[in-house]
Amino acid sequence: MGAVLPLLYPSVDPQSILEDSESAPIPDVHKAMFRFVKKITQASWEMTAADLETLRAASVPDEEIVRWAQIASLQGWWTMSADGSGIPLEGEAVTGPVLQKPREWYEGAAEGLTAASPEPVGYAAHADAMCWVGTATGAAAFEADAQQARERYGFVPGLLVAGSLRPEVGRRHLAALRLLEKPQTADLTARAHALVRARCTVLNRAPYTAVTTRALLERTTGDAALFERVQVPLQEADAWSDQEQAVLAFTDKLVRNAYKVTEKDAIAFREVGLSDEAYVDVLDTASIQTSLDRLANALGVAPDPEPCLPT
Amino acid sequence: MAYVRIVNEDEAQGSVAEDYQHLSDSYSKMIGHPVPAPQVYRPHSLVPEYFRFGALQNRVLTHDGQHDLGDGLLPPILVNFAVALHSSCYY
Numbered sequence: 001m002g003a004v005l006p007l008l009y010p011s012v013d014p015q016s017i018l019e020d021s022e023s024a025p026i027p028d029v030h031k032a033m034f035r036f037v038k039k040i041t042q043a044s045w046e047m048t049a050a051d052l053e054t055l056r057a058a059s060v061p062d063e064e065i066v067r068w069a070q071i072a073s074l075q076g077w078w079t080m081s082a083d084g085s086g087i088p089l090e091g092e093a094v095t096g097p098v099l100q101k102p103r104e105w106y107e108g109a110a111e112g113l114t115a116a117s118p119e120p121v122g123y124a125a126h127a128d129a130m131c132w133v134g135t136a137t138g139a140a141a142f143e144a145d146a147q148q149a150r151e152r153y154g155f156v157p158g159l160l161v162a163g164s165l166r167p168e169v170g171r172r173h174l175a176a177l178r179l180l181e182k183p184q185t186a187d188l189t190a191r192a193h194a195l196v197r198a199r200c201t202v203l204n205r206a207p208y209t210a211v212t213t214r215a216l217l218e219r220t221t222g223d224a225a226l227f228e229r230v231q232v233p234l235q236e237a238d239a240w241s242d243q244e245q246a247v248l249a250f251t252d253k254l255v256r257n258a259y260k261v262t263e264k265d266a267i268a269f270r271e272v273g274l275s276d277e278a279y280v281d282v283l284d285t286a287s288i289q290t291s292l293d294r295l296a297n298a299l300g301v302a303p304d305p306e307p308c309l310p311t
Numbered sequence: 312m313a314y315v316r317i318v319n320e321d322e323a324q325g326s327v328a329e330d331y332q333h334l335s336d337s338y339s340k341m342i343g344h345p346v347p348a349p350q351v352y353r354p355h356s357l358v359p360e361y362f363r364f365g366a367l368q369n370r371v372l373t374h375d376g377q378h379d380l381g382d383g384l385l386p387p388i389l390v391n392f393a394v395a396l397h398s399s400c401y402y
Contacts, residue, residue, distance in 0.1 A: 004388055004389065004391075004392045005392070008386065008388070008389055018396065021393075029384060029385070030385065030389070033385055033389070033390060033393060034393050037390060037393035037394055037397060038393070038397045040394075041393075041394050041397040041398055042397055060384065063383075064383050064384045064385075067383050068385075068390055071387050071390040071391065071394075072390055072393070072394050074368060074372070075390065075391045075394035075395070076394055076398070077368075078351055078391075079394055079395055079398040079400040080398075081351075081354050081355065082350075082351050082354065082400065083398075083400055084314075084354070085313050085314055085315060085354030086312070086313045086314040087313050087317075087350045087351065087353055087354055088312070088313070088350055089350070168371060168374065169371055171367070171371065172367060172368055172371045175364060175367055176364070179360060179361070179364055184358050184360040184361060185358055257399075258398065258400070259398065259399040259400060261314075262314075263314045265314070266314035266315055276315040276316050276357055277357055277358060279314075279315050280315060280354065280355060280357045280358045280361065281358060281361075283354065284355060284358065284361040284364070288364070
């Protein structure tokens with residue numbers, strides 16, 4: 001991604017943007033986007049309706065706000081899964097390390113280079129409004145997705161409605177919800193998968209998605225109290241199996257500081273008898289869940305009355 | 312070398328092979344000459360359902376490969392860059 005800046009800002013020193021986009025010589029609307037995306041990426045739970053008002057005051061329409069939030073949440077999936085899997089770079093002509101540091105540097109990077117999520121302390125209450133952005137639910141493209149959702153869940157999820165100004169992304173949301181209903185490999189238990197989802201919503205403090213992850217965990221395990229245990233910091237919880245401990249520790253690292261994931265994390269899976277397929281299953285479950293958590297937080301989507309699970 | 316096994320084009324079958332073809336076609340159209348699917352899709356190749364999800368995202372963002380959705384106020388790549396920057400993403 002590092003090669004993007006010279007292409008978009010040929011007369012601006014890329015380092016000025018890497019160091020501080022606020023003081024860099026770029027348009028104000030670009031700075032507003034950088035601020036918005038930084039908050040979504042590092043602390044989406046702190047997003048408020050006032051953040052969106054600030055964008056509107058800078059002449060950013062709601063459709064563009066929704067677009068930025070959707071792209072940012074999609075890209076969050078890419079960055080988490082890329083750093084979590086250790087794939088090689090595309091090539092010098094296409095991209096380069098964003099911070100221009102060797103990979104080894106990231107493992108030892110100071111905590112807080114990307115703001116680490118604090119330990120969960122519960123969920124902030126949302127306003128009564130269904131979401132913080134305008135909606136357009138009359139379009140045919142939206143209605144097609146809405147009908148699919150009604151058939152599967154019995155209602156139209158608020159996240160779908162909140163994104164209706166850009167209905168082309170709706171089918172991505174529906175696909176994500178379906179993928180997250182269960183593990184996609186035989187190597188990851190349904191319980192471990194549900195724990196990963198729940199832990200993500202806790203770390204991301206996402207009240208919208210917690211309705212579903214809490215229900216899935218209870219439905220999967222029959223344990224109504226388990227969601228409360230997921231909220232306890234891992235080092236204080238000693239009731240997990242070795243496999244669950246490995247899965248949850250990886251989830252925490254991925255959600256908080258994906259750039260710190262190394263091959264040791266994949267080896268830790270193998271040491272407790274989990275396969276590479278299970279690793280990918282957790283990697284995708286956590287990164288897709290986080291993308292939904294961030295999007296719901298960014299758009300201020302009020303929790304649905306029911307979980308997004310098949311009726 | 313990725314941390315987990317990658318299924319590349321030479322051993323891909325079924326939906327993974329189809330999705331590799333779609334991704335290559337999509338990026339080739341965007342860039343203007345033939346290119347393989349980017350690395351960033353490959354971590355998911357071990358589980359076809361997730362690989363398909365990556366291909367679906369490409370379809371969504373490119374209007375099924377037509378690349379005619381427009382950029383809005385800002386090019387999407389700049390928003391992507393901002394996420395990568397604030398994630399301290401190596402890739």
